[in-house]
Amino acid sequence: xxxxxxxxxxxxxxxxxxxxxxxxxxxxxxxxxxxxxxxxxxxxxxxxxxxxxxxxxxxxxxxxxxxxxxxxxxxxxxxxxxxxxxxxxxxxxxxxxxxxxxxxxxxxxxxxxxx
Amino acid sequence: xxxxxxxxxxxxxxxxxxxxxxxxxxxxxxxxxxxxxxxxxxxxxxxxxxxxxxxxxxxxxxxxxxxxxxxxxxxxxxxxxxxxxxxxxxxxxxxxxxxxxxxxxxxxxxxxxx
Numbered sequence: 001x002x003x004x005x006x007x008x009x010x011x012x013x014x015x016x017x018x019x020x021x022x023x024x025x026x027x028x029x030x031x032x033x034x035x036x037x038x039x040x041x042x043x044x045x046x047x048x049x050x051x052x053x054x055x056x057x058x059x060x061x062x063x064x065x066x067x068x069x070x071x072x073x074x075x076x077x078x079x080x081x082x083x084x085x086x087x088x089x090x091x092x093x094x095x096x097x098x099x100x101x102x103x104x105x106x107x108x109x110x111x112x113x114x115x
Numbered sequence: 116x117x118x119x120x121x122x123x124x125x126x127x128x129x130x131x132x133x134x135x136x137x138x139x140x141x142x143x144x145x146x147x148x149x150x151x152x153x154x155x156x157x158x159x160x161x162x163x164x165x166x167x168x169x170x171x172x173x174x175x176x177x178x179x180x181x182x183x184x185x186x187x188x189x190x191x192x193x194x195x196x197x198x199x200x201x202x203x204x205x206x207x208x209x210x211x212x213x214x215x216x217x218x219x220x221x222x223x224x225x226x227x228x229x
Contacts, residue, residue: 034215046220095214105158
């Protein structure tokens with residue numbers, strides 16, 4: 001089956017420093033998967049941060065970027081300069097375009113941005 | 116306001132009891148889902164409905180049964196809860212059924228089984 005592995009556990013970064021949360025995926029589908037980053041801010045529900053449905057493309061939102069790399073089967077999330085407001089839990093997810101939607105999520109990465 | 120609404124936010128019960136969770140979406144979407152988030156924060160799909168029809172049914176114990184009265188509502192009933200059912204249950208919706216669709220999530224229902 002499909003699986004997603006991302007940077008595990010808690011990540012602490014100082015404000016204005018750069019961030020990378022790793023995400024790699026595995027799929028048994030003949031189709032290239034669609035890739036997503038979801039985020040849960042404190043006190044809020046899970047929401048889409050960005051998505052890329054075409055291999056080789058880059059998605060961006062709120063200063064975050066992720067590039068769909070089919071050679072390395074990766075979709076790492078990056079930001080050049082994080083803010084305290086970026087503190088949240090981030091989930092990488094995969095969707096198979098050839099079947100009914102059932103997103104497969106990574107285990108989540110809790111980001112804490114400190115002053 | 117258009118969104119996905121879940122009730123209750125939190126429920127505490129004892130082993131063997133029956134519980135029901137409600138979900139309503141006002142986004143006009145055709146597809147709705149139930150996901151379970153366990154104590155390790157892992158999110159896994161349980162069920163998916165499209166226009167009241169069950170389209171995804173993952174390996175879930177038979178004590179779990181989804182119920183859809185129309186495409187805007189998807190409830191979840193658990194007969195005779197077990198300790199391992201303690202989790203956060205997330206309802207979501209999307210426009211279509213394909214894997215490229217964005218999911219819109221509710222705030223979740225946290226179940227504690229004593």
